[in-house]
Amino acid sequence: MTALEGIGGKIRKRREELGLKQADIASALQLTAQAVSKWERGENAPDITLLGQLCRILGVSVDWLLGLYEENKDVFEATVLVSGVRGFARKAAAMPPADVAAWANGFFYHLTEAALKHGGVPVKQIGDGMLCFFSGARHGDRAVAAARRAVETGMDSMTVALARGEIYLGSLGHPDYTQPDIMGSTVNVAFLLLAADGALADGSRAGEAEVDGSVITATSDVVESLEKKAPFAGPYKRNISLLGRDVAVYEIRV
Structure with missing residues (x-):
């Protein structure tokens, strides 16, 4: 699994735990649902300027999303x-x-x-x-x-x-x-x-x-x-x- 797939899997898992749709995340960040879908599939990553706002919506830290506490994931x-x-x-x-x-x-x-x-x-x-x-x-x-x-x-x-x-x-x-x-x-x-x-x-x-x-x-x-x-x-x-x-x-x- 690539680093991008790991980040995307965390976004999807946390979004589902909160009962949110991809469109909800997209609306909060003023993006398209397709952009969020690409994150979750590991095709690309959120822009670095959006990480803080995205993590606040998901109720997690940037360090957790980026996997800084997982060996070699960084x-x-x-x-x-x-x-x-x-x-x-x-x-x-x-x-x-x-x-x-x-x-x-x-x-x-x-x-x-x-x-x-x-x-x-x-x-x-x-x-x-x-x-x-x-x-x-x-x-x-x-x-x-x-x-x-x-x-x-x-x-x-x-x-x-x-x-x-x-x-x-x-x-x-x-x-x-x-x-x-x-x-x-x-x-x-x-x-x-x-x-x-x-x-x-x-x-x-x-x-x-x-x-x-x-x-x-x-x-x-x-x-x-x-x-x-x-x-x-x-x-x-x-x-x-x-x-x-x-x-x-x-x-x-x-």
Whole structure:
């Protein structure tokens, strides 16, 4: 049983114990009953921003729903997607804060829609960056499809990095402000690869040609797992100093 199926089974069991219909949960969360049905079948997971409200309706804790008290249920294999926007800090410095927020909301909308369409779980936005993960069947293929869709429908200065491996999903932070989050070396590799690609796209990596337009890169683990091969170039070696080693990556073409 996958992690998503485990979460879906808990949602269904608790809903039935409370005598609620899928339509009742959907109405409370302003969603469709089909969305709740997909959760319960383990096809995808509730958006991370809905977990608190969903758990309040079900009368359970987020930790219980995510299985944090069950051995190894909080660690599972996934493809992590992180994104950024080239030149964001420079452009944002010359804009009023409200305009920066409106601009960011525009590209976050496209990213989130792309992730949700392919069964991703958005985790959080930080500055110009977004973090999400894909798990379950063909999660690498779905992550690549989401990245390509985001670039196609978004802007031409987006950088996206994909990494595959085990991640930890759980509640982090002070008990009064805890939020679900993901951690682990896979997440670290994705962020470090994004930083390396952002520097390359800005032409600030010595000895390498400047990249024009959007960049999607993926570790070899992601590319080798794909059932539907996307057009790509590589592999290239990226020296990520904080890891102390080279990482083989591919550039995925849109």
